[in-house]
Amino acid sequence: MKKDDTILLDHGSGGRASHELVTRVFLPEFKNALLESLEDSAVFEVGGTRLAFSTDTYTVDPIFFPGGDIGSLAVHGTVNDVTMRGAEPLYLSVGFIIEEGFPMTDLERIIKSMKAAAEAAGVQIIAGDTKVVDRGSADKIFINTSGVGVVKPDVNISGKNAQVGDAVIVSGTVGDHGVTILSMREGLSFEAPIQSDSAPLNGLASEMMAASDNIHAMRDPTRGGLATTLNEIALQSNVGIELEENRIPLRQGVEGACELLGLDPLYLANEGKLITFVAPEDADKVLACMKAHRYGRDAAVIGTVVADNPGRVFMKTGIGGTRILDMLAGEQLPRIC
Secondary structure, rough: OOOOOOOHHHHHOOOOHHHHHHHHHHHHHHHHHHHHHOOOOEEEEEOOEOOOOOEEEEOOOOEEOOEEHHHHHHHHHHHHHHOOOOOEEEEEEEEEEEEEEOOOOHHHHHHHHHHHHHHHOEEEEEEEEEEEEEOOOOOOOEEEEEEEEOOOOOOOOOOOOOOOOOEEEEOOOOOOHHHHHHHHHOOOOOOOOOOOOOOOOHHHHHHHHHHOEEEEHHHHHHHHHHHHHHHHHHHHOOOOEEEEEHHHHOHHHHHHHHHHHHHOOOOOOOOOOOEEEHHHHHHHHHHHHHHHHOOOOOOEEEEEEEOOOOEEEEEEOOOOEEEEEEEOOOOOOOOOO
């Protein structure tokens, strides 16, 4: 990245370009220990209480889609980011940037959706802001949400804590959200029903942590998908990760759509899935707990943390070969969340 470069859609992909933007532009100026951890949320202590704090902005197009809308997505996304540090999310703030001419009925629909999503997640929206910009200065509506939660004193879940021997578990099928957004954008339909997996994961994570004290890392694979998220954790923890292709859960409709469109489901966004790294002796217990929860019914052990090739992710393919899974290099699908 050069000083005279311009911002590209790739910089918002959650992949390699996003990583370079953060590390070369933002981190040098905003540098501090909390930010440098590059986690889904920052964990810090105030008055003897450990808190997790996160913020995110949602620009998804279209704003209404099967399985959700920009409002519920904004609530779920920030709830999940706070949850991935082992926190109990409590409160959200909401900021709206609305284009002049946006239908009031659509805004009311989004607000009702956010209310329902917050109630389902057990959080409260306690602060907010609204800005209206000239017609043509934005695309309908953008939403920012920030969230805060409490982390128990004995919880230490982080992307840098994956350990050799850990089982890698995903909570369900991958690529659902990405394919749903693409099909809506392009007016595509498939025989097998497809809808976004957008959901709050704090209830699932809470039950997982109650079942085991040996959960080392959690992450929700949103932009950049499963493969990019695993690369981030491999780099943070300085370990290798080996996956087994045949174990990765994938809906038939998503698999068919990806084959038709030439997309890799491992790099497509998810909005209601988590990846967890669990000590091998507790893997079966955590997996059973996940499968008993509504948001973990399709959970599966998909790989193992290894000492070889630190910072890299490999996958044993269905035909017996080995494939390197790198970070997402470009933007497969912009404005996915």
